[in-house]
Amino acid sequence: GESVGLHLPTLSVQEGDNSIINCAYSNSASDYFIWYKQESGKGPQFIIDIRSNMDKRQGQRVTVLLNKTVKHLSLQIAATQPGDSAVYFCAENTGRRALTFGSGTRLQVQP
Amino acid sequence: DTAVSQTPKYLVTQMGNDKSIKCEQNLGHDTMYWYKQDSKKFLKIMFSYNNKELIINETVPNRFSPKSPDKAHLNLHINSLELGDSAVYFCASSQGGGTGGEQYFGPGTRLTVT
Numbered sequence: 001g002e003s004v005g006l007h008l009p010t011l012s013v014q015e016g017d018n019s020i021i022n023c024a025y026s027n028s029a030s031d032y033f034i035w036y037k038q039e040s041g042k043g044p045q046f047i048i049d050i051r052s053n054m055d056k057r058q059g060q061r062v063t064v065l066l067n068k069t070v071k072h073l074s075l076q077i078a079a080t081q082p083g084d085s086a087v088y089f090c091a092e093n094t095g096r097r098a099l100t101f102g103s104g105t106r107l108q109v110q111p
Numbered sequence: 112d113t114a115v116s117q118t119p120k121y122l123v124t125q126m127g128n129d130k131s132i133k134c135e136q137n138l139g140h141d142t143m144y145w146y147k148q149d150s151k152k153f154l155k156i157m158f159s160y161n162n163k164e165l166i167i168n169e170t171v172p173n174r175f176s177p178k179s180p181d182k183a184h185l186n187l188h189i190n191s192l193e194l195g196d197s198a199v200y201f202c203a204s205s206q207g208g209g210t211g212g213e214q215y216f217g218p219g220t221r222l223t224v225t
Contacts, residue, residue, distance in 0.1 A: 038152075042219070043203075
């Protein structure tokens, strides 16, 4: 399934399926992007990052894709597990030494 | 061995009071931040300090005053609390550089103003 990270939408997937979470970023000058996972009652936790000179980066079960032409970022989670249920945020850095966060997408994994 | 810690975790207070939230990081980072997360989960930067020097101060009421006694600590003092200050406040740290780098977040302080 897919979702756009606006107004905290919810993406519901079955355990074992692949998840795709999308994000539109705002600043064409942004050169560094991060995906964070926030579980209930906890602070955001780093998942994966990518610099603007790359268009794809893979981690363990996660892949981030960057399309600078349309200012779009996506997070793909393979074989989604119940422990992946959380709110996911994309964040961009415009060189100001602080991150600008997107509005988040809630991922719900159904067992 | 917590990397970024905040106290208290919960803070309930009445309008008009003054309160402080403390943050400490043991990662040796040189940059620390305060973010505010509203009820819709939107995270927004408030302040950023690098080596005890204020480098980002977003449009935040001057009732909010950050204080960095050393580069491992960044405290947030709030005067004359208002209902709209109710939110979760997160402290974060990173190892500087112009691109910000990966930021490590604390567990958050949930402030409720009644």
